Amino acid sequence: MSSPTPPVASLLVVDDSAVQRERTVQTCRELGVPLIYEAASGAEALALLRHLVLTPDLMIVDLEMPGMDGIELIQQLLPQGLALPLIVASGQEKAVIDSVETLACHLGLAVLPGLKKPLSTAALGAALAELGSRTAAATSPPVAPGPAIDAQALAAAIADGSIGVHYQPKVDMRTGIVRGVEALARWPHGGGFVPPDRFVALPESEGLIHALTLSVLRQALAQAADWNAHGLRLSMAVNLSPRLLDRAQLVQEVTDLVAEHGLRPDQVVLEITESSVVDCMGAALGVLARLRLKGFGLSIDDYGTGFSSLQQLARIPFTELKIDRSFVHGALQRRNLRVILRSALDMARQLGLVTVAEGVETLEDWRLLQALGCSVGQGHLIARAMPADELPAWLRRHQSILHELRAEAANETL
Structure with missing residues (x-):
């Protein structure tokens, strides 16, 4: 042989x-x-x-x-x-x-x-x-590049409802139980999906981000209402572009949509990237403060990738700190990442913020976050983003592994 x-x-x-x-x-x-x-x-x-x-x-x-x-x-x-x-x-x-x-x-x-x-x-x-x-x-056969996209095609997709929403579960780090989902825009185009990184900047540069955000928000809230009606109450996280933070009427638009679907604002978390709030002043700060006053959750997204992070936490009434995947995956092997991760989690706890870790890829990542006291995890170990109609089947599969994920099981193996 x-x-x-x-x-x-x-x-x-x-x-x-x-x-x-x-x-x-x-x-x-x-x-x-x-x-x-x-x-x-x-x-x-x-x-x-x-x-x-x-x-x-x-x-x-x-x-x-x-x-x-x-x-x-x-x-x-x-x-x-x-x-x-x-x-x-x-x-x-x-x-x-x-x-x-x-x-x-x-x-x-x-x-x-x-x-x-x-x-x-x-x-x-x-x-x-x-x-x-x-x-x-x-050396695998190369994937054919997707069709060309432009502002006109994107505007048409938003107008006719072609851009849909997928949902990525967020789970409790101690119990493994699903607590919420993040709504992520997905554009079916040319026989597949346009990768988000290919069109995420386009709506902002072409003045389409308001229409896209309201479309995603409307679909996500309708889905949350449907889940509520079936006894599944999940928090719904939606990304908010910094380009919208100087739009005074945004607060009323979001509030009206929530009321239209019979939801409470505290079921909705609006995620704002850390790098986008560095220059948040004046009208933008007012919009964020008013959203919080209405009861919406505010999450500082991709924490650790921007600048003046502590300043943002002091100035803006965030309720959640979402730690970027670059500080999560592989932190068990890299001491410097582990120290930064622990510091961020400790600080968030002292500030009374919910902590969410992105990029949970392996069971090692999961166990480390449990040991460090992280509140919520999100990543491919748990689930990839999926259409709403796939969530019930995923939930049934997820139930079967809860014992392996809960903190007591982790302690048994330490």
């Missing part, structure tokens, strides 16, 4: 320590990598790469080296046309490795999770397997 094909066919090990380099090379051989290059410094690695006809599939690079260190080497790759994937392998503290990985990602390089030296066969094998998975995904 033939042995399985190794995840990579060739790689380059860059390390000034002959002992560490040989150990890494031997580990790679044990994992079945057939062609392994070596370099004892950054300069030697660059010289070797310039002369190779085929660039290696991967580079494993140390950070502390005489002359050109590993960081300088990484910074030199793209300018010289050497965009190869890499693994940072170092005896340095995890925070330093994480920083170098972030740098490499910003430079546009493919980066696999960093490894502490000495490398173990299991850890390196997992990294090589991940690279193999990424390569396979990258």
Whole structure:
């Protein structure tokens, strides 16, 4: 029986320590990598790469080296046309490795999770397997680009009701029970859905954001009323564009829609991105204060990605703090993210705010948030956004895993 094909066919090990380099090379051989290059410094690695006809599939690079260190080497790759994937392998503290990985990602390089030296066969094998998975995904048949979209097409879609709403569940972190949903606009177009990032800026730049927001809000409130009638009372979160915050009549428009559907304002949470409220002054502050006075919940969305975050919490009567996914997913492995996450949750508790964590992707993320006392979780571990008619079936499936998600189950496994 033939042995399985190794995840990579060739790689380059860059390390000034002959002992560490040989150990890494031997580990790679044990994992079945057939062609392994070596370099004892950054300069030697660059010289070797310039002369190779085929660039290696991967580079494993140390950070502390005489002359050109590993960081300088990484910074030199793209300018010289050497965009190869890499693994940072170092005896340095995890925070330093994480920083170098972030740098490499910003430079546009493919980066696999960093490894502490000495490398173990299991850890390196997992990294090589991940690279193999990424390569396979990258070589899959490309998805045809969606149809061109413009302001005229968007205006027509809003007018004829083509833009629908999907709902992503938000669940209690202690019990796993569903507490609410976030309403997200979805535009079916050309046989599929227009990705939100392709049309999210268009309505704002073309003066269509008011019509789009009211359309989404109207559909979401009608759905909430229908769920209420069937005994399912969920909070409904709807995104509010900063372009609408200087519109004095917005408060009455939203209030009228809520009353029209027989709902109470306290069932509706209006989400405003942190970066959009940095310059909230005058009329915008008045609109937000009036919405809160009416009883609507106000959420500061994507917390941690904007500026002057503490100032916004002091100036605006928020009821909820929604922590950006970049501080949630992977925080268990990255101490700096974990410290920031804990600090944000502690501060929110002292301010009496509900805390919502976005980007809950794994059970590890979930357990960490439980341990840190987060109130509500949202992410692909729980559910992706779905049409309203799919929610009942999802709820039935979700009921079967509540024991695994609740905090008592987590404590049993600690």
